[in-house]
Amino acid sequence: MGERGQRIGIMGGTFDPIHNGHLVAASEVADRFGLDEVVFVPTGQPWQKGRQAVTPAEDRYLMTVIATASNPRFTVSRVDIDRPGPTYTVDTLRDLRAVYGPDAELFFITGADAVEKMLSWKDAERMFELARFVGVTRPGFELSSAHLPEDAVSLVEIPAMAISSTACRARVVAGKPVWYLVPDGVVQYIAKRGLYAG
Numbered sequence: 001m002g003e004r005g006q007r008i009g010i011m012g013g014t015f016d017p018i019h020n021g022h023l024v025a026a027s028e029v030a031d032r033f034g035l036d037e038v039v040f041v042p043t044g045q046p047w048q049k050g051r052q053a054v055t056p057a058e059d060r061y062l063m064t065v066i067a068t069a070s071n072p073r074f075t076v077s078r079v080d081i082d083r084p085g086p087t088y089t090v091d092t093l094r095d096l097r098a099v100y101g102p103d104a105e106l107f108f109i110t111g112a113d114a115v116e117k118m119l120s121w122k123d124a125e126r127m128f129e130l131a132r133f134v135g136v137t138r139p140g141f142e143l144s145s146a147h148l149p150e151d152a153v154s155l156v157e158i159p160a161m162a163i164s165s166t167a168c169r170a171r172v173v174a175g176k177p178v179w180y181l182v183p184d185g186v187v188q189y190i191a192k193r194g195l196y197a198g
């Protein structure tokens with residue numbers, strides 16, 4: 001074992017449902033930054049999605065476990081779904097810092113769409129002390145890190161995966177297949193639980 005602390009990626013998301021775009025993004029960032037582990041953290045009550053109905057946390061958590069089970073470097077954390085109230089990234093980082101210890105290097109992975117709004121997040125300054133941030137591109141979003149602390153945020157281009165959870169839900173509602181957009185076990189879990197059927 002080396003002297004350095006572990007390098008831990010943190011992939012937060014609603015994961016309603018988790019899809020292959022999330023998995024490719026995590027895999028790409030893990031490779032680029034030499035991460036030892038990527039922790040997927042399903043949100044509790046997302047503060048930005050307050051008005052929409054979100055699938056129960058337990059279902060989103062289980063789909064995330066199913067989707068990541070085969071990758072030895074992917075894990076799932078319950079910190080956000082077990083914390084009452086809306087999910088703020090600064091709380092996620094505090095909790096995971098406590099789990100992984102002071103020597104761990106934390107890399108919070110988030111979409112390019114979110115990166116531009118990061119300065120408006122709760123306790124932004126504290127957030128940038130707790131972790132480095134990696135903004136991943138997704139098709140249809142231009143990268144812009146304007147006004148963000150330069151050494152705290154890196155941008156990474158992900159092989160284009162034009163997949164979103166919104167589009168997956170809409171396909172299920174319309175009776176269209178989501179095979180190969182989400183992992184096989186997630187297709188089966190959605191059917192078994194009757195999620196998104198409307």
Ligand code: ATP
Pocket residue numbers: 012013014015016021022025109110111112113114136137138139158161162163164165166167
């Ligand atoms: P929704 O359509 O419900 O907003 P989503 O597909 O954006 O869902 P989230 O759970 O909101 O999924 O995403 C978690 C993180 O993954 C976000 O930072 C988001 O930008 C990123 N992400 C989602 N889809 C992709 C993709 N296809 N490629 C790269 N990053 C993605």
Ligand code: MG
Pocket residue numbers: none
């Ligand atoms: Mg989204």
